[in-house]
Amino acid sequence: MTHFLRRTRTAALLALALAAPLAVRAADVDIPYETFTLPNGLRVVVHTDRKAPIVAVNVWYHVGAKNEYAGKTGFAHLFEHLMFQGTENYQGEYFAPFEQVGATNMNGTTNSDRTNYFENVPTTALDLALWMESDRMGHFIESIDQADLDEQRGVVQNEKRQGENQPYGRVWERLAESSYPAGHPYSWTTIGSMADLDAASLGDVKNWFRAWYGPNNAVLVLAGDIDVETARKKVARYFGDIPAGPTLAQPEVDPAPRTGSTRETMTDRVAQARIYRVWNVPEFGDGDFDRLRLFANVLGGSKASRLDGRLVHDERIADSVSAMAYDGELGSTFMMTADVKDGVDPAVVEKALDEELQRLLREGPTQAELDRAKAIFQSGFVHGVERIGGFGGKADVLAECAVFTGDPGCFRTRQQTIAEADLAAVGASARRWLGQGDHTLVVVPGAQPPAPVDGSTADDPAMPQGVEVIPQPDVRFTTLESDVDRSKGPPLTAEFPDLKFPELQRTTLSNGIPVILAERHEVPVVRVSVEFPGGYAADVGRATGTASFTMGMLEEGAGELDALAFASRTEELGASIGAGAALDGSSAYLSALTDRLDPSLALLADVVQRPRFEADDIARVKATWIAGIAQEKTRPNSIAMRLLPPLLYGQGHPYAIPFTGSGDAASIGSLEREDLVDFQRDVLRPDNATVVVAGDTTLERIVPLLEKHFADWTVPGEKQVVREIPKVGQPASQRVFLVDQPGAIQATIMAGELVPSTMDDSDLPFSIANGVLGGEFSSRLNMNLREDKSWAYGAYSFASSARGQRPWIAFAPVQIDKTAEALAEMRREVAAYATGQAPATEAEIAKIRATNVRGLPGSYETLDAVMSAIGGIVRFERPDDYVVTLKDRIEELSDAEVRETAGLIDPAALTWVVVGDLETIEAPVRALGLGEVVVLDADGNRVR
Known part of the structure; x- marks a missing residue:
């Protein structure tokens, strides 16, 4: 990430308080913590939050792109990737042990100022996490070899291509160069120069580690189901014997204010x-x-x-x-x-x-x-402190403050x-x-600028010059003895905590609307969603995109308030209100502070019952919507997601629409106010509605409020019959569709076909089968195209949820000169797996089963996750105990069932969409002989 495009500064971006108007102030919602420092200089921050049996482990190293120098740009980010390659005492993919214990929110990031590594693990797997993090901090340097360096260099270069291949993707490099004086630590991007990445040597890697990755240059945050005494013992045991590194000076604070325009x-x-x-x-x-x-x-x-x-x-x-x-x-x-x-x-x-x-x-x-x-x-801020880990959670807030101040x-x-x-x-x-x-x-x-002649910065006199000799370790720090025998590898986790999922409480409003409540009282926030059947599928007989557009218009003024007044009132309350559609359903949702729930609910009630749908607002939003569709047709992934569903389902099918949900320009342009009113009458009605509530309330408190705002909502005429989703046959053979993006430096490859409904008995075993093929970092597709070949930044597969046949999609953005080879590898992997030539092994199935089961305690930490689960219960007619019985049902699946459902993918019926520079990719793709090859434009019209 560049200095400009780095991920928003965690919840600290939001860690700002309100002085007067709200009774629940950010200052009242704190992140209490305790700290200690090991003799080797490692600073440790501990925050206790017992709402879920998980611990967020977050390590920040005080090194980023700003610490690079001439000839070494992009090095901090390259090194972040290398640190996932295993250690001296653990050889293998770093993610693998964490997948076995059900870690969630696991990743690493680099920006101009720091590099961090984080994961949420079940409480009983904390020893594993600390062993792994300490092993790469203290026992990494001898594990890295030239093959590892070459592999991750290729991955990073494809990450760079992927970013630059997007619309506006080359803006950030220009802004960095133009906004800061030459040589300023923010004047180059975090991703760095291709030439500098090419020039990185194994010696450079080891010097970087020696210079910056010592415990005295790191902060470890443990947040969640942990206390300071436990933390003190475990951290000392795993990290205490790691010697300190040198103490290196950071660049001076220099905002570099400019005087001219x-x-x-x-x-x-x-x-x-x-x-x-x-x-x-x-x-x-x-x-x-x-x-x-x-x-x-x-x-x-x-x-x-x-x-x-x-x-x-x-x-x-x-x-x-x-x-x-x-x-x-x-x-x-x-x-x-x-x-x-x-x-x-x-x-x-x-x-x-x-x-x-x-x-x-x-x-x-x-x-x-x-x-x-x-x-x-x-x-x-109040919403942000709900999460203990991941991007922007409480662990990030504490680490950021500790590192920078x-x-x-x-x-x-x-x-x-x-x-x-x-x-x-x-x-x-x-x-x-x-x-x-x-x-x-x-x-x-205009024309996308050609890929820059990305020369090395080694000879740039304006850039800081590096030191050839790394300073000696800081002698002020000492080590502790440890009884950890690292030759035995990571500690095994034998027991796992049970899932804590709130009991679902049900009632019915006086006008018949069902209400489902899941209580959570850790933060003073309440989420409310009004769920309706009928999403994109309800567009049948209407203009494509009607569902999404209508739902998007709900918050453009409602009740007595026009669009701007409605936005202003929502913001004054510290609330968030929105609406949207998916394949089979639509919803309007609210997130409110507990003490402002009543007036916030009044706004939500206006949204679903009394949207204004003013002609002037419709015209304004329509023009913006059409501009958004045009933007979609310049983004490779969006183009593929617009074109693939109609190809899979066939014209006229309820799902034969762009899966972006935006529709097409002509259909959106044709919409009139009456179309929106008709959709509201047919779909957004009390006899279709279910109200889902999660958060800091009880039935005794929430029901009177819901009665106050929703009980007078009356049925507008005869209820519409929900159409059945027709079944579609598979194509007789493979098909390949190409879309030209002249000058593209990557190609986006998507393969898709239809598999049974989410409501089918095959849903659960197929999710495990897909996990083996492409659902996880360590799955076959990603290990092949990213880790083995270094042709892609990532390659994955998934099946969207749907009441009808759902699309199974495999995708990979790959470097342009490897398009045909990557497509051939994807097809080979899919075919071998689905036909049973290379079936899922016992170990692979066990890994995905363990990931899914053991990850459950960490999967429902937030109200959003709880709401999503309840929404699935409503939309797919699941029992209320669906989540709490999921563990048993996964564990009861046999390996044979998983292997059988892998056969739901028919490699002979795949539909391929490839978006890239046809001058480079068309002939090699045709030469693969996969079937008929058709060239489409971004609207899906046949070119040849």
């Missing part, structure tokens, strides 16, 4: 022009930065913002706008973006962006705007900064940093 324009394979305008602003932890977040929210960070109001709603010269601030350790970035509406001169949009910025700089926000911005951040509780200071921010302070911070020094990049439709 600069601009550039570039063409790309995009559907519409996009404007980026950036400023360099102060670093993580600086009060000005946190006040700039409030300013950004008022300007363009919410649906009720000034930029949205003027550019999207009033003048309609942009399809979307945003303003945001990304923080970094040395300095941060303030960014405005706008997607220019088709036919509008980008200069007109630029002028409007600047006018609104200058007006806000001059006048400052109103008190109401500032209060609303605080409510948004406060609500975000030395204080794991720095999020509290940031909350206070926001809580105390007044109009004068916010305005002063904005004027201080945004009054000058912007850089504007305008991307316009």
Whole structure:
């Protein structure tokens, strides 16, 4: 990830409090923690949260792209990949032991400032996790060899190609180079230079490890079902004997504020022009930065913002706008973006962006705007602290603060900064940093720029030069004795905790609407979803995309409030309201703070019962929607997902639609208000509805509120009969469809065919069978195309949930010159597996079974996960104990059942869609002789 595109700064981005309007304040929802430091310098932060029998293990190393130097760009990220290659005492894929114990949220990431590795494990598997993390920290250097380096170099280079092959994908490198002076640690991207990656040697790898991966340069956070005394004993045992590394200086904090305005324009394979305008602003932890977040929210960070109001709603010269601030350790970035509406001169949009910025700089926000911005951040923090691990969980918040400020509780200071921010302070911070020094990049439709001649940075005199000799380890640190015999390998986990899933409580409102409640009281948040049958499938007889468009229009004004007023009221409450459609169902949903549940429910009730569907709003959203469809047709994965379903199901079938749900431009353009009203009458009705609630409430509290807001909802006429989903036969032979993307440096390969419904008895064994083939990191497809061949960043397979026949899809974005070879390998793997030539082994089935069963305790940590499970119970008519009995049902499956359901995939009936540069891929793909080869355009029309 680049400095600009790094993952949003964990929940600390949201760790901002509200001063007055809400009774439940972020300051009241804390992350208590305790700390200790081992003699070798490893800092440990412990947070106890007993809601689920899992522990989040999160290791942050204080090294990122900013610590690279000439000739070595991309090295921090390359090394992150290498650290998943096994260790001196564990040879094999690093993910494998974790899959065996049911780890969830496992990954590693790198940005400009740090590298981290994290996983959530069942409490009983904590020893395994600590053994594995300590083994790669202390026992890695002799395990890496040239083959490992070459393999992961290829994977990283395909990750780089994958990013650059997307629309606007080459923006971030340009912004980094243009926004920072040459040689600044943020002036190159985290992914680095192809030439520098090619030049990386085994000696470089080992020097990087010696320099940066010592315990004294790391923070370990343990969060969840753990206490500090247990942590102290286990961490000392596994990490205490690891010698410290050198203590290396970090680059000086340098936001690099600019004094002048600069601009550039570039063409790309995009559907519409996009404007980026950036400023360099102060670093993580600086009060000005946190006040700039409030300013950004008022300007363009919410649906009720000034930029949205003027550019999207009033003048309609942009399809979307945003303003945001990304923080970094040395300095941060303030960014405005706008997607220019088709036919509008980008200069007109630029002028409007600047006018609104200058007006806000001059006048400052109103008190109401500032209060609303605080409510948004406060609500975000409360929601964020529900998760213990993964991206943005509590472990990330604590680690980030510990690494960058030395204080794991720095999020509290940031909350206070926001809580105390007044109009004068916010305005002063904005004027201080945004009054000058912007850089504007305008991307316009045209030819995608050729892949850059990505030379080495070794001879760049502006870049920092590395040291040839790594300093000696810091002698201030010492080690502890350990009784761990690493020659025995990772400790076995013999016992596993039981799943904690809330009991489902049911009742019925006075007008007959069923209510399902799952209580969870760890955070003051309540989620509510109103579920309806009839999603994309309800488009039969209507314009394609009607379901998605209608659901999207529900929040564009409801009851007494127009679109902007509705957004403003929602944000003032710290609530989140939305609606959407899937293949077989639609839903409107709410996330609310407990003490604001009543007024938040009033808004949700208006959404489903009294949407305004104003003609003016329909016209505005319709134009933006059509622009979004055009954007989909420039993204390789989206093109394939638009084209494959109609090819699988055949024209006229309810599922023969783009699986993006967006429909096509002509059908969306034809929609009138009456079409939306008809869909609401036929689908969004009380006799179709089920209300699902999860979170900090009880039946005694929630039912009166639901009665208040939903009991007078009456049935609008005769109920529509839900159509049966017709069955489709398999094609007589394989088919190959090619879509041209001139100049593409990758090809997206998708293969698909139909398998039985989610409601079929084969569902569970087929999910295990798919897991062996392509459902996990260590599954066959990924091990082949990524780990063995290094042709792809990832290769996977999945089956979407559906009441009718569902699509099974295998996919891989691959480097363009290996398209035919990769397609042949995918077909070989699928055919050998499905026909029984290379059936699932006992070990493979046991691994996927263990992953699914042992991962259950960590799978329902959040309210969103609980709501999703209940939604599946409603949509697919499952028993209420579906989740709690899942473990037994998986364990009862025989290997023979799994192998039999693998045969549901017929390799002779696969439909292939390949999106790439036909000049490079067409002849080799045709030469494979897989069947008829047809060239389509991005709309699915036959070209030849």
